[in-house]
Amino acid sequence: MTGATTKSAQMIRFLGFVSLLCGVLIVGAHITSQSRIRVNQEEILRESLAQLLPGMTRQVIYIVTPTGKLASAASGESGGKRIFAGFDAGGKFLGVVLEASERGYADVISAMYAYSPGSQTITGFSVLEMKETPGLGNKIGSDPDFLANFKALDTTHPVAAVKHGKKTNPWEIDAISGATISSRAVGRMLAASVQEMAPIIARHRDRIERGN
Numbered sequence: 001m002t003g004a005t006t007k008s009a010q011m012i013r014f015l016g017f018v019s020l021l022c023g024v025l026i027v028g029a030h031i032t033s034q035s036r037i038r039v040n041q042e043e044i045l046r047e048s049l050a051q052l053l054p055g056m057t058r059q060v061i062y063i064v065t066p067t068g069k070l071a072s073a074a075s076g077e078s079g080g081k082r083i084f085a086g087f088d089a090g091g092k093f094l095g096v097v098l099e100a101s102e103r104g105y106a107d108v109i110s111a112m113y114a115y116s117p118g119s120q121t122i123t124g125f126s127v128l129e130m131k132e133t134p135g136l137g138n139k140i141g142s143d144p145d146f147l148a149n150f151k152a153l154d155t156t157h158p159v160a161a162v163k164h165g166k167k168t169n170p171w172e173i174d175a176i177s178g179a180t181i182s183s184r185a186v187g188r189m190l191a192a193s194v195q196e197m198a199p200i201i202a203r204h205r206d207r208i209e210r211g212n
Contacts (some may be wrong), residue, residue: 045112045128052114052124053086053094060085060211062204064197070204083201085208093209095123098197102189105181107131109140113150113190117205120198122159122190125150130182137182146183149173155194161187 050056061073062083073082084097096117101110109132114124127141140146153159154170161183167174173190175183201208 048112048126048128049084049086049097051126052097052112055088056086056094057089058087058091058211060087060208062208064200068200068203070200070207081197083197083208085211087211091211093211096201096208098193099128100189100193102185102192104130104132104185105137105179106133109182109185109189111186111189113193115155115194115198115201117198117201117208119152120155122150122153122155122194125186125190132182133179136176136179139176139179140182140186143176145174146176153190155190155198159187159191159194 049059062070062085063073063078064080064083065071066080070083071080082099086094086097088094095114097112097114099110099112101108103109107130109127110129111125111127113122113126115121116123125147130138130141132138132140149167152170153173157169157171159171159173161173161175161180163180164175164177166172173183173187
């Protein structure tokens with residue numbers, strides 16, 4: 001083997017080692033970051049549940065199966081949409097919290113909302129993740145007047161966002177001025193979610209309110 005060939009082989013081995021090391025570092029960083037993301041997501045989830053169902057001390061999580069039945073998350077069922085049922089310290093049923101998402105102005109808006117099966121109203125709304133325009137669209141998660149829409153939003157009629165100042169019905173969402181696209185995305189999100197989930201909740205209401 002000539003000196004040039006030996007040097008080439010050494011260089012190939014060195015580059016192979018560097019590539020392997022870089023791959024290990026990238027995979028390690030990805031696993032670490034994903035773990036942190038999951039921890040942060042769970043923390044945001046807990047905070048949102050506490051905000052949406054004040055006084056909640058116990059929760060029961062149900063998974064909606066492909067056939068529309070309910071399975072307890074504790075049973076190991078996964079993959080379906082989740083229903084979070086909340087109860088206070090005395091065991092009183094407070095309502096359910098549901099997850100929903102919809103494409104907004106910049107990206108997908110992910111949110112949770114509280115729903116009362118008895119009154120068929122949405123009683124709270126919380127944004128989990130969004131990339132809407134700062135100072136405009138992102139107000140859907142913090143503007144007090146906008147969030148007031150969800151204290152008792154009627155769902156017996158399809159929910160819809162209307163132009164700011166034009167709300168006349170209890171199922172309408174008064175949009176944020178200058179952020180109509182984001183506001184309407186919230187309306188579409190809630191309308192679609194309620195249409196899908198409310199009948200399932202109604203069918204299993206007794207079980208959900210018992211928390212078993």
